[in-house]
Amino acid sequence: MRRPLFALLLAATLAPGAQAGAPERYLDLLDLHGTPTSATDRRFNLFFDAGAWHGYSLPARDEGTGFSGPFVHSLDGGRWAGRRFAAWTLESISGKPIALASTESHAGPGYLERTHAGGGLSVRETLFFADAWHAVARIELSATASRDLHLQVEGEAMGGAPRADDGGIVQTLGRRSFLATRLFAGREVAAKAEGPRYRLEPAGPLHVEAGKPVTLYVEQTLVVDNAREQPPLVDHADAWRRNRARWDGYLAFADTAHLAGVSDGDARRVATKAVATLLANWRAARGDLGHDGVIPSYSNPDFNGFWAWDSWKHAAALARFAPDLARDQIRAMFDRQRPDGMVPDCVYLDAKDNNWRNTKPPLATWAVLAVYDATADRAFLTEMYGKLARYHRWWWTARDHDHDGLAEFGSTDGTRLAAAWESGMDNAVRFDGAKMLPNGPGAWSLDQASVDLNAYLYREAIDLARIAEVLGKVDDHAAWMKEAERIQTAVRTRMFDRERGYFFDIHLSDRSPVRVYGAEGWTPLWAGLADATQARAVSQVMLDPKKFATRMPFPTLAADDPHFSPIKGYWRGPVWLDQAYFGMEALRRHGYAQQADEMARRLVLNARGLTAQAPFYENYDPLTGNGYQSPNFSWSAAAYVLMLTPARKAP
Numbered sequence: 001m002r003r004p005l006f007a008l009l010l011a012a013t014l015a016p017g018a019q020a021g022a023p024e025r026y027l028d029l030l031d032l033h034g035t036p037t038s039a040t041d042r043r044f045n046l047f048f049d050a051g052a053w054h055g056y057s058l059p060a061r062d063e064g065t066g067f068s069g070p071f072v073h074s075l076d077g078g079r080w081a082g083r084r085f086a087a088w089t090l091e092s093i094s095g096k097p098i099a100l101a102s103t104e105s106h107a108g109p110g111y112l113e114r115t116h117a118g119g120g121l122s123v124r125e126t127l128f129f130a131d132a133w134h135a136v137a138r139i140e141l142s143a144t145a146s147r148d149l150h151l152q153v154e155g156e157a158m159g160g161a162p163r164a165d166d167g168g169i170v171q172t173l174g175r176r177s178f179l180a181t182r183l184f185a186g187r188e189v190a191a192k193a194e195g196p197r198y199r200l201e202p203a204g205p206l207h208v209e210a211g212k213p214v215t216l217y218v219e220q221t222l223v224v225d226n227a228r229e230q231p232p233l234v235d236h237a238d239a240w241r242r243n244r245a246r247w248d249g250y251l252a253f254a255d256t257a258h259l260a261g262v263s264d265g266d267a268r269r270v271a272t273k274a275v276a277t278l279l280a281n282w283r284a285a286r287g288d289l290g291h292d293g294v295i296p297s298y299s300n301p302d303f304n305g306f307w308a309w310d311s312w313k314h315a316a317a318l319a320r321f322a323p324d325l326a327r328d329q330i331r332a333m334f335d336r337q338r339p340d341g342m343v344p345d346c347v348y349l350d351a352k353d354n355n356w357r358n359t360k361p362p363l364a365t366w367a368v369l370a371v372y373d374a375t376a377d378r379a380f381l382t383e384m385y386g387k388l389a390r391y392h393r394w395w396w397t398a399r400d401h402d403h404d405g406l407a408e409f410g411s412t413d414g415t416r417l418a419a420a421w422e423s424g425m426d427n428a429v430r431f432d433g434a435k436m437l438p439n440g441p442g443a444w445s446l447d448q449a450s451v452d453l454n455a456y457l458y459r460e461a462i463d464l465a466r467i468a469e470v471l472g473k474v475d476d477h478a479a480w481m482k483e484a485e486r487i488q489t490a491v492r493t494r495m496f497d498r499e500r501g502y503f504f505d506i507h508l509s510d511r512s513p514v515r516v517y518g519a520e521g522w523t524p525l526w527a528g529l530a531d532a533t534q535a536r537a538v539s540q541v542m543l544d545p546k547k548f549a550t551r552m553p554f555p556t557l558a559a560d561d562p563h564f565s566p567i568k569g570y571w572r573g574p575v576w577l578d579q580a581y582f583g584m585e586a587l588r589r590h591g592y593a594q595q596a597d598e599m600a601r602r603l604v605l606n607a608r609g610l611t612a613q614a615p616f617y618e619n620y621d622p623l624t625g626n627g628y629q630s631p632n633f634s635w636s637a638a639a640y641v642l643m644l645t646p647a648r649k650a651p
Contacts, residue, residue, distance in 0.1 A: 025265060025268070025269060026108065026109050026251065026269070026272050027106045027107070027108055028106055028107050028613065029107070029109075029269060029272060029273040029276060029613065030045045030107065030273065030276070030613055030615055031044070031045060031107075031613050032044070032045050032046065032047055032057050032058050032107040032112065033057060033058045033059065033060055033061075033105070034046075034057045034058075034059075034068060035057075035059050035060065035063060035068045035083070036068060036071070036080045036083060036158070038080075039079040039080045039158055039159055040078075040079050040080075040301070041080065042078070042299050042300075042301070044057060045057070045299075045615060045631070045632060046069075046071055046280065046298060047107060047112050047127070047280065048073075048129075048279070048280045048281070048282070048298065049110055049128070049129040049279055049280070049282070050129040050130070050131050050132050050243075050279075050282070050284075051131075051132035051282045051283055051284030051292050052129050052131075052132050052133070052135065052222070052283075052284070053072060053073045053074045053132070053222055053224055053283055053284065053286060054069070054070035054071065054072045054073065054081070054135060054179070054220070054222040055069060055070060055071045055073065055280070055298065056068060056069035056070055056071070056085065056112060056127055056135065057069060057071075057112075058105050058106075058107060058112055058114065059084070061102045061104075061105045061114075062102055064084070064087055065086075065087045065088050065089070065114065065116065065123075065125065066084050066085055066086045066087030066088065066114075066125070066137070066154070066155070067084070067085050067086060067112060067114075067125075067127050067137065068083065068084065068085075069082055069084075069085050069135075070082050070085060070135065070179065070220060070222065071298075072173060072177075072179070072222060073283065073295075073298060073304060074177065074222075074224045074286065074287075074349060075173055075174065075177070077301040077302070077304045078298065078301055078304060079158075079159070080158045080159075081157065081158055081159060081160060081171060081173055081179055082155060082156060082157050082158055082171075082179070083156040083157075083158050083196075084154070084155055084156045085127075085135075085137065085155050085181070085218070085220055086125065086127070086137035086139070086153060086155065086218040086220075087153070087154045087155065087156075088123065088125070088139060088151060088152065088153050088154070089151070089152050089154065090121070090123075090149050090150070090151055091149065091150040091151075091152075092149065092150070093148050093149075093150070093205055095150070098119065098121065098149070099118065100116035100117055100118040100119075100121060100122070100123060101116060101117060101118050102114065102115070102116050103115045103116060103117050103122075109247050109250065109251060109272065109276060110128060110129075110243055110244070110246070110247035110250075111126050111127060111128040111243070112126070112127040112128075113125065113126045113127070120143055120144040120145055121141070121142070121143050121144075121147075121149075121208075122141075122142045122143075123139060123140065123141055123142075124139075124140045124142075125137055125138070125139050125140075126138045126140075126240075128239075128240060128243045129243070130219075130234045130236065130239035130240075130243070131232070131234070131239070132284035132292075133221050133222060133223070133229070133231040133232075134219055134220070134221050134231065134234050134239075135219070135220045135221075135222075136217055136218070136219050136220075136234070136236055136239065136240070137217070137218040137219075137220075138215060138216075138217055138236070138240060139151075139153075139215065139216045139217070139218065140213050140214070140215045141206065141208050141213060141214045141215075141216075142208070142211075142213045143208045143209070143210055144210055144211075145210050146207070146208065146209045146210050147207075147208055148205040148206065148207050148208075149205060149206050149208060150201075150205055150206070151185075151201070151202065151206055151216070152199055152200070152201045153183050153199070153200040153201070153216075153218050154197065154198065154199050154200075155169070155181060155197070155198050156196050156197050156198075157171050157196045157197075157198070158196065159173075160172050160173050160179075161193070161195070161196065162181075162193045162196070162197075162198045163193050164191040164192055164193050164198070165180075165191070167182065167188065167189045167190070167191050168180060168181060168182035168183075168189075168191055168200070169181040169182070169191055169193060169198045169200065176223075176224075176225045176226040176227055177222075177223060177224050177225065177226070178222075178223050178226065179220065179221070179222055179223075180219075180220070180221040180223070181198070181200070181218065181219070181220045181221075182200070182218070182219050182221075183200040183201075183202065183216065183217075183218050183219075184216060184217040184218075184219065184236065185202035185206075185216045186202075186216075187202050187203050187204065188202070188203040189201065189202050189203070190202075190203065200218070202216075215237075217236040219234065219236070224286040224287060224349070225286060225287055228286075228287075229286070249321070250272075250275050250279075250321055250322075251272065253271075253275070253320065253321040253645065254268055254271040254272040254275055254321075254645075255268055256271075256645050256646055257270070257271035257272075257644040257645050258644070258645075258646075259597070259600055259601065259604060259643070259644055260597050260601075261597065261598075261601045262601055262604050262605060266604070266605075266611040267604070267644050269611060270604060270610055270611060270640055270644060271640065271641060271644045271645055273615075273616070273637070274317075274616065274637035274638070274640045274641045274644075275321060275637075275641065277615070277616055277632055277633075277634065277637035278294055278314065278317065278318060278322075278634055278637050278638060278641070279322075280298065280632060281294045281295045281296070281297060281298055281632065281634045282294050282325060283295055285328075285332070286349060287348075287349035287350060288347070288348070288349060288350055288351035289305075289306070289332060289335075289347060289348070289349060290331070290332060290335040291328040291329070291331040291332040291335060292325055292328040292329070292332065293306040293311060293314075293325075293328060293329040293332040293333075294306070294310075294311070294314040294318070294325070294329055294634050295634065296310050296618075296630065296633060296634050296635065297618070297630040297631065297632050297633045297634060298632060299615075299630050299631045299632045300630040303630065304348065304349075305346045305347055305348035305349070305353070305354075306329070306332050306333060306346060306347050307345065307346045307360065308333050308343055308344065308345055308346065308359055308360035308364075309360035309361050309363055309424050310360075310634065310635050311329050311330065311332065311333050311367070312330070312363035312364050312366065312367040313363070313367070313578055313635045313638045313639070314326075314329050314634055314635065314638050315327075315329045315330050315367040315368075315370065315371060316366065316367045316370040316638065316642060317637070317638035317639075317641035317642050318638075319367075319370040319371045319373070319374040319375070319648065320374060320641060320642075320645055320647065320648040321641075321645075321648075323371055323374050323375045323377075323648075326367075326370070326371050326374075327371055327377075327380055330364065330367055330368060330371070330384065332347065333347065333364070334364075334384070334387045335347075336351070336354060337387055337390070337391065340390075340394055340397070340398075341390035341391045341392075341393055341394030341397075342356075342359055342391070342394050342398070342412075343359050343360075343364070343391055344356050344359065345357065345358050345359055345360055345421060345422070356412060357411050357412055357413050357415070357418035357421070358409075358410070358411045358412065358418040358419065358421045358422035359422055360422060360424055361422075361423065361424055361452065361453060361456050362391065362392065362395060362453075362456045362457060362460050363456060363460075364388055364391060364460075365388045365392070365459075365460045365463040365464055365467070366459060366460070366463055368380070368381065368384050368388060368463075368467070369463050369466065369467070370647075372467075372470075372650075373647065373648070373649060373650065374647070374648035374649070374650060375650050376650035376651070377650075378470065378471070381467050381470055381471060382471060384467075385464075385467055385468070385471060385473075388460075388464060388467070389464060389476075392457070392460050392461070392464060395407050395453075395457060397443075398410070398439060398440075398443040399439070399443070399445055399453075400439075400445075401437050401439050401445040401447075401508060402508055404449075404490075405486060405487070405490050406449040406454050406487075406490050406491070406494065406495070406506075407449065407450075407453050407454055407457060408445035408446045408447075408448060408449050408450060408453070408508070409422045409423045409445070409446050409450050409453055410422060410436070410439070410443065410444045410445040410446055411436070411444050412442045412443065412444070413444075414436055414438065414444045415436070416431070416434060416435070416436055416446070419431075419434070419436065419444065419445075419446050420434075423450060423452070423453070425518075425519075425520070425556065425571040426570060426571055427569075427570050427571050427572060428516075428518060428520075428556070428557075428571045428572065429516045429518065429557055429561065429563045429572055430448075430450075430504075430505050430514050430516040430518055430520070431446065431448075434446045434447055434448055435447045437508070447507065447508050447509065448505045448506060448507050448508060448514055449495070449505060449506050449508065450505045450520065451491065451495045451503045451504060451505055451506075451520050451521065451523060451524060452519075452520035452523040454487055454490070454491050454495070455491060455503075455523040455524040455526070455527040455529060456523065456527065457487055458484055458487040458488055458491065458524075458527050458528075458529045459526075459527035459528065459529075461480045461481075461483045461484035461487060462480070462481075462484045462527075462528070464476075464480045465477050465480035465481045465484065468480060487529070488529040491503070491524055491529055492524075492529065492530070492531060492534065494506060494511060495513075495524075496524075496530075496534050497513050497515070500513075500515065501537030501538065501540065501541060502517060502521045502537070502538055502541050503520070503521040503522075503523075503524050503530075503534075503538065504516065504521065505520070516557070516561070517541065517547060517548075517557070517558035517561060518556055518557050518558070519554065519555075519556045519557075519576070519579035519580075519582070519583065521538060521541070522538055522542055522582065522583050522586045523582060523586075524538075525538055525539070525586035525587075525589060525590055526582040526583070526585050526586040526589065528589060530590070532590075535590040536590075538586075539586075539587055539590060539592055539595070542554070542583060542586070542587065543587075543592075543595055546558075546559060546560045547559055547560055548583070549599070550575075550622035550623060551602065551606050551622060551623055551624065551625060552575050552602055552603060552606045552607060552620050552621070552622045552623075552624075552625045553575070553580065553583070553599045553602050553603065553622065554575055554579060554580035554583040554584070554599065554603075554622075555573050555574060555575050555622040556571050556572070556573065556574060556575070556576055556579055557569070557571070557572050557573045559573070559622065559623070561573075566621045566622055566623055567621055567626075567628060570619070570629075573622065574619035574620060574621060574622065574628060574629075575603075575619060575620040575621075575622045576618075576619050576636075577603070577616075577619075577620075577635065577636040577639035577640065578635050578636075578638075578639055580599075580603055580639065581639040581642055581643055583599070584596045584599050584600050584603070584643065587599065600643055603640075603643065604640070604643075604644070606625040607620055607625050607627065608624065608625040608626050608627065609627075614627060615627075615631040615632045615633075616631070616632065616633050616636040616637045616640070617629060617630065617631055617633055617636060618630040618631075618633040618636065619636075
């Protein structure tokens with residue numbers, strides 16, 4: 001069913017504009033130039049913001065006017081619905097084309113911008129998001145002498161033929177999804193579509209006076225589900241001011257970045273790029289997603305949803321500069337919590353695609369406390385406490401096969417693959433010989449207890465105790481502390497190998513260690529459950545250049561392991577930034593601050609291209625610093641936010 005969208009929109013008036021402006025050091029943090037050659041082209045970086053499901057890029061400087069796009073992420077895991085948006089042409093009153101030369105093309109924080117000039121005319125075109133529905137191209141014309149001009153705005157669709165509708169253009173993308181494009185010029189606008197191309201033209205010439213810029217707006221609105229959404233009207237000038245105020249806040253936060261031994265300029269550029277990456281992967285509540293959240297990476301078609309432990313890491317970083325989004329990121333996962341407490345592995349626009357074969361490691365309480373520490377939002381603790389407690393208890397009900405007080409990763413369908421997914425370390429060497437054991441209906445465990453899982457559960461019990469204390473739940477506080485003490489004793493006495501000086505998973509059959517040196521072995525230090533002797537021994541292993549103190553430190557598998565495969569190994573040797581961050585914090589927690597700073601410096605300076613224009617990658621080669629797998633990866637960006645900026649403390 002088509003709604004008369006354009007009939008509800010207000011016409012914008014011509015208004016003087018202001019230059020976007022941004023500190024030069026924050027321009028072009030990423031190269032956002034690219035033009036799609038196919039509907040699924042993901043070769044280059046894109047610009048998203050404000051939770052939008054549609055994004056854009058800058059064409060090459062000499063490639064006409066306007067912007068590439070949109071790329072619509074809600075379609076089939078993501079595909080291009082347009083090749084060009086808001087391209088403009090100028091003619092004199094006599095109909096003679098006016099050609100302007102491209103002078104600049106930049107990606108700024110929160111906007112894309114192109115400028116053209118020549119013959120006493122200049123045009124500055126700025127693309128920004130007014131909100132999650134509306135992308136706006138702001139076209140500002142300036143002249144050195146008064147003149148009248150004809151202007152046309154053109155676009156080109158990819159898939160779904162556009163049609164003229166009530167002075168605008170509508171492109172149907174699916175049964176309930178459509179894209180609407182309209183020009184706001186303070187007067188009637190004629191719309192025409194022919195094949196994949198369309199044109200919008202204001203009635204009559206535009207009069208531009210010397211020194212008095214004229215501003216027009218081209219609005220592109222994506223409706224993902226016409227039956228559920230009613231996009232609001234947009235005051236474009238006010239939306240631009242609010243956009244700048246929002247991004248000024250983000251930049252002020254990024255300017256707090258600091259790391260000893262790294263120039264503040266580099267630290268702040270990396271932090272700003274991390275903020276921009278998280279916001280580029282921000283997606284608003286649509287379809288069956290009940291709250292906003294952050295996807296892992298728009299560059300990978302498999303990552304078009306929210307994952308559980310990704311969400312916890314994203315939220316911990318977002319709490320420092322976007323706490324409202326951090327809250328919603330957590331809520332989006334708990335919206336789908338089962339009555340027994342389980343939280344799904346991942347959730348999607350269509351709930352039928354949600355993965356219930358497994359969950360992910362329990363870091364949700366850590367994330368909730370990060371939000372509380374940043375905001376002092378006691379109501380959020382009240383909202384989340386019961387849900388967190390049920391999730392925590394679910395682990396002991398569904399994932400402690402022999403009821404010995406140490407939990408195992410597992411699955412709901414009995415497959416080892418899903419159990420490995422539940423760990424988050426899909427193909428880790430420690431699981432190579434593991435088998436599945438039934439626990440009951442819909443509950444299976446691996447035949448080994450995992451040290452990272454139990455360290456997370458210890459940390460979660462400690463954090464739940466703290467929340468209970470804040471909420472005045474005295475008995476709950478005591479019970480959580482008692483549970484934490486029990487887990488601490490079990491991990492210290494049964495999972496630490498004194499001979500090797502490291503924590504390992506243990507086999508359920510004979511309690512023997514699974515002697516694989518992986519990132520899981522320092523999780524007890526991060527969680528705070530190791531004693532001083534254990535922390536000293538594990539730190540020595542972590543700082544061994546033959547194992548973990550590599551050029552880019554803290555690979556997920558020791559570099560001297562025969563299975564070490566840093567390029568194609570996925571979890572068998574590459575550096576994953578979440579585990580590297582936990583490793584750095586593990587050292588710092590136990591008095592090795594100088595060594596932690598050195599490892600952090602390597603993570604910043606030895607990640608190839610990170611202080612220049614390279615995106616954040618899913619993982620890195622610990623020997624070279626080359627990035628691999630998905631670019632524009634959110635939890636890598638989150639780890640750098642946590643690494644480089646001070647924790648936000650509510651007054």
